[in-house]
């Protein structure tokens with residue numbers, strides 16, 4: 365995989381917002397590589413619009429799961445290799461797999477630890493799963509690797 369797993373902070377630290385803890389998530393479930401983060405199907409909720417993996421069109425998350433983190437939904441970051449990522453923050457991404465160890469190294473969001481987030485179907489690198497020290501989690505997903513549904517798997 366050509367993309368670096370080591371993002372780097374290029375924005376000044378800001379106050380850490382409070383996070384809601386999702387049902388079933390806990391500190392003990394975050395550290396295992398390759399583990400399904402949420403076992404539920406990735407289908408969007410009624411009235412919602414799915415956002416799908418650009419490679420395999422599996423449902424990853426949905427419009428209604430967009431959230432604001434550090435004052436904005438969208439953030440643009442560069443990693444130490446100069447790759448620029450425009451990411452959007454999501455409260456959940458049932459279609460993602462967490463991969464690799466959870467680490468606090470070079471976290472883009474102050475006060476968070478992170479791990480890679482891959483498409484659960486095709487393993488495309490879709491972004492990162494962030495675990496604030498205050499609890500809960502959220503996803504930072506690379507926006508140009510998501511496309512609007514409907515997904516092929518949704519019938």
Ligand SMILES: [Zn+2]
Nearest residue numbers: 417420483486
């Ligand atoms: Zn995929």
